[in-house]
Amino acid sequence: MLSNFEFVHPQWFWLFLLVPLLAVWYFFKRNKQTASLKISSTKGFKARGNWLAKLRPLMFILRLLALSAIIVALSRPRTVDETTRTVSNKGIDIVMAIDVSASxxxxxxxxxxxxxxxxxxxxFIRDRVTDRIGLVEYAGESFTKTPLTSDKNIVLSSLKSITYNTIIEGGTAIGSGLATAVNRLKESRAKSKVIILLTDGVNNTGFIDPKIASELAVEFGIKVYTIGLGTNGMAQSPIGIRPDGGFQYGMQKVEIDESLLKEIAKTTNGKYFRATSNTKLEAIYKEINDLEKTDIEEFKYTNYNELFRPWVLLALGLLGIELLLRYTLFRSFV
Known part of the structure; x- marks a missing residue:
């Protein structure tokens, strides 16, 4: 509740140090505040308590309270209500082309x-709040898993469902995967069109030459970031199928056509990355995320509700009561 409450000039609170000093001063001077009469003896007078004399310090208390209210008013209390509206000028359309071959x-x-x-x-998808994203799967052939959409839940659900299967023809058709991704972006009117092409092999099948597909990307103003996925040297990879249908694993040499991936990236004004570990892969997507920024304008609207006026009125009211008491109940004729 107090998160939107503030004092514009809190330095005035230092004046509260005067309050205890004034209270001490009054304590020592209280007997000199009223007229006194000295006589030799009071035996002839009947003792009677004077309740007005006991209440006289009330006027000083009212004055201290009025001073405190004025100090609070000077510090200018107020509440702040802030609303934010975010506007994206032009988003980025991104297609992620994912190799789903057995390797x-x-x-x-x-x-x-x-x-x-x-x-x-x-x-990466969750971070691209204002962009449209699509998914393309490819192995020996390619197809669109998810067309461009701004609904991240659909894209995330489609990504989660991607698995290796024997329905798609085996092999790695990099040219086909790239061409399908280009086809999804060619009609886009986004300010920036990007393909993230990921593979862990070499182009060994398909009817479309990767170089031709990259030239198509250039023609439609599409930038391609290529990622070679796999460690250097040997890796434990599927080498056969067991009788129960599961994969049999063995050590195989990692073969990635880095020269091709570098050429595709260079031709399309993109960038090539090599991911040899989970950490490196994460760093690559973070770098791509930083490279491709969406223009976002944030408008903040602030409403201030000033609260000093009630404190000023309270101080005036207290001073008014003090003056009223001083010239009525506590009026002195001496």
Missing amino acids: MLARDLKPNRLEALKEVAAR
């Missing part, structure tokens, strides 16, 4: 390449 089940990333990618890509 993506290699265990050099934990738990395997495909699952590591899905985990990192999900965080």
Whole structure:
């Protein structure tokens, strides 16, 4: 409740140090505040308590309270209500082309390449709040998993459902995967169009040459970030299928056509990355996230409700009561 409450000039609170000093001063001077009469003896007078004399300090208390109210008013208390409106000028359209060939089940990333990618890509998608994102799967052939959409729940659900399957033709058709992604972006009117192409192999199948697909990307003003996924050297990869249908693993040499991926990135004014671990993969997506920024304008509207006026009125009221008492009940004729 107090999070939107503030004092504009809190330095005036130092004046509260005067309050105890004034109270001490009054304590020592209280007997000199009224007229006194000295006589030799009071035996002839009947003793009777005077309640007005006991209440006289009330006027000084009222004055101290009025002073305190004035100090609070000088500190200018107020409440602040702030509303924010965020406007995105033009978003970015991003298509993530993901290799789903059997080699993506290699265990050099934990738990395997495909699952590591899905985990990192999900965080990337959540960060792209104002952008449209689509998904393309490819192995020996390619297809659109999710068209461009701003509904992140749909994209995240589609990403989660990506698994290796035998329905898609085997192999790695980088050209087909890139061409399908270009096809999803060619009609886009976004200020920036981006493809994140990820593979862990070499282009060994498909009907479209990756170089032709990259030239198509250039023609439609699409930037391609390429990622080679896999450790250097050997990796535990699927080498066969057991009788129960599960994969048999063995050590195989990691082969990634880095020269091709670098050429695609260079041709389209993108950038090539090599992800050899989960940490490196996460850093790559963070770098891409930082490179591709969406223009966002944030408008803040602030409403101030000034609260000093009630304190001023309270101080005037207390002083008025003090003056009224001084010239009525506590009026002195001496």
